[in-house]
Amino acid sequence: MAKIAVVGPGALGGTLAAWLANDARHDVTLCARTGFDRLIAETPEGVLNVSLTVLTDPVKATPVDWVFVAVKTYDSAATLPWLEKLAGEGTRIAVVQNGVEHVARFNELMPGREIVPVVVDLPAGRKAPGHVLQNAIGWIVVPDGPHGADFVDLFADAPMDVQAVSNWTSRAWQKLCLNCVGAFSTLTMRSTGPVWNEDVERMLRGLVTECAEVGRAEGADIPDELVEGLIERERNSAEGVGNSLYTDRLNGRPMEIDARNGVIVRLGAKHGIPTPMNQLFVTLLNASGSPWATK
Ligand SMILES: NC(=O)c1ccc[n+]([C@@H]2O[C@H](COP(=O)([O-])OP(=O)(O)OC[C@H]3O[C@@H](n4cnc5c(N)ncnc54)[C@H](OP(=O)(O)O)[C@@H]3O)[C@@H](O)[C@H]2O)c1
Incomplete structure (x- = not known):
C-alpha cells in the first residue's frame, strides 16, 4: 500500500487526493491549512465522498512514500514544516503547480530530495474547504525519468490521462x-x-x-x-x-x-x-x- 500525503488539498490537490483515495491500494493523508472532516469531489464521473485523515499540524505528520504539494506557488515556502516531517528515506515529492520552476523551487527548500515536477491541465475549483469541483477529466504529465512510471501507476484506476513524457520541458x-x-x-x-x-x-x-x-x-x-x-x-x-x-x-x-x-x-x-x-x-x-x- 502506497502512503501518500497531499499538502494543500484545495481545488487541484483536493481533486487528485479524492481520486487517489478512491483507489484501495493507497493510504492518503491530507495536510491542510484549513481543516475539514470529509473530502467531497464533484467530478465528471460522479461524486467522490471520502473519509480520510486530515492533519492541520505538521507535528503530527510522519514519513510517506509520496508527497503531493499542491499549494499556490507563493505558498511553497510555507510547506517546509510539512515536508520536513513527511519526507523520509526514498520519499518522492510531486510538485503539482503551474509554471516551469517546480524543481528549482523545491530543490531550494528540500535539497537532495527526489522532486517530481507535475504539469496539469485539469480545471478545478473550490466550493468550500474539503469540497471541490473537477470541471473536466484533463491531463497530467511528469518526466519519464526514474519516477515517471511509478507516478503514472498511482493513477492507474483514475479516469485521467496521466503520462510520463520525454518532452516534459x-x-x-x-x-x-x-x-x-x-x-x-x-x-x-x-x-x-x-x-x-x-x-x-x-x-x-x-x-x-x-x-x-x-x-x-x-x-x-x-x-x-x-x-x-x-x-x-x-x-x-x-x-x-x-x-x-x-x-x-x-x-x-x-x-x-x-x-x-x-x-x-x-x-x-x-x-x-x-x-x-x-x-x-x-x-x-x-x-x-x-x-x-x-x-
Ligand atoms: N485549480 C486548477 O484548475 C488548476 C489547474 C492547473 C494548475 N493549477 C495549479 O495548481 C496549484 C494549486 O492551485 P489550486 O487552484 O488547487 O489552489 P487552491 O484551490 O488555492 O488550493 C491551495 C490549497 O493550499 C492550501 N495551503 C496553503 N498553504 C498551505 C500550507 N502551508 N499547508 C497546507 N495547506 C496550505 C490552501 O489552504 P486554505 O484552504 O487555507 O486556503 C488551499 O487549500 C497552483 O500552482 C495552480 O496554478 C491549478
Missing part, C-alpha cells in the same frame, strides 16, 4: 504560453474576445511570443502553430470565461504573477531576450491589487 512551457496570456483578462477583468482589436492582439501576441522565445531558449519545442492557436482562442473567447489568475484577483486572493509572467521576464533576462510586454503586465498586476495580494 516542452509541455510545461506550452502550458505557460497558455497561462501567460491570462494576465490581460486579469488586468482588465474582461475576456479578450469581446474587446478584441488590433491593439489587444498586439499585446496578446507580445505576451505569448515572448514566452515562446524564452521557452525555446530553455530547450522547449514550441511550434508557431501553438502560438497562433492561442491567439485565435483568445480572439474567440466568450465573456466571463476567466483563468485562475483572474479568479484569484476577483476574489481578492494573492495571484501567481511571478510563476506565470515574472518567470518569463527573469529567464528572458538570463538569455538576453527582451520581454517588455510581460514586464508591463507584471508591473501593472503587481500595482493593481491590495499590497498583500501581489505575490
Whole structure:
C-alpha cells in the first residue's frame, strides 16, 4: 500500500487526493491549512465522498512514500514544516503547480530530495474547504525519468490521462504560453474576445511570443502553430470565461504573477531576450491589487 500525503488539498490537490483515495491500494493523508472532516469531489464521473485523515499540524505528520504539494506557488515556502516531517528515506515529492520552476523551487527548500515536477491541465475549483469541483477529466504529465512510471501507476484506476513524457520541458512551457496570456483578462477583468482589436492582439501576441522565445531558449519545442492557436482562442473567447489568475484577483486572493509572467521576464533576462510586454503586465498586476495580494 502506497502512503501518500497531499499538502494543500484545495481545488487541484483536493481533486487528485479524492481520486487517489478512491483507489484501495493507497493510504492518503491530507495536510491542510484549513481543516475539514470529509473530502467531497464533484467530478465528471460522479461524486467522490471520502473519509480520510486530515492533519492541520505538521507535528503530527510522519514519513510517506509520496508527497503531493499542491499549494499556490507563493505558498511553497510555507510547506517546509510539512515536508520536513513527511519526507523520509526514498520519499518522492510531486510538485503539482503551474509554471516551469517546480524543481528549482523545491530543490531550494528540500535539497537532495527526489522532486517530481507535475504539469496539469485539469480545471478545478473550490466550493468550500474539503469540497471541490473537477470541471473536466484533463491531463497530467511528469518526466519519464526514474519516477515517471511509478507516478503514472498511482493513477492507474483514475479516469485521467496521466503520462510520463520525454518532452516534459516542452509541455510545461506550452502550458505557460497558455497561462501567460491570462494576465490581460486579469488586468482588465474582461475576456479578450469581446474587446478584441488590433491593439489587444498586439499585446496578446507580445505576451505569448515572448514566452515562446524564452521557452525555446530553455530547450522547449514550441511550434508557431501553438502560438497562433492561442491567439485565435483568445480572439474567440466568450465573456466571463476567466483563468485562475483572474479568479484569484476577483476574489481578492494573492495571484501567481511571478510563476506565470515574472518567470518569463527573469529567464528572458538570463538569455538576453527582451520581454517588455510581460514586464508591463507584471508591473501593472503587481500595482493593481491590495499590497498583500501581489505575490
Ligand atoms: N485549480 C486548477 O484548475 C488548476 C489547474 C492547473 C494548475 N493549477 C495549479 O495548481 C496549484 C494549486 O492551485 P489550486 O487552484 O488547487 O489552489 P487552491 O484551490 O488555492 O488550493 C491551495 C490549497 O493550499 C492550501 N495551503 C496553503 N498553504 C498551505 C500550507 N502551508 N499547508 C497546507 N495547506 C496550505 C490552501 O489552504 P486554505 O484552504 O487555507 O486556503 C488551499 O487549500 C497552483 O500552482 C495552480 O496554478 C491549478
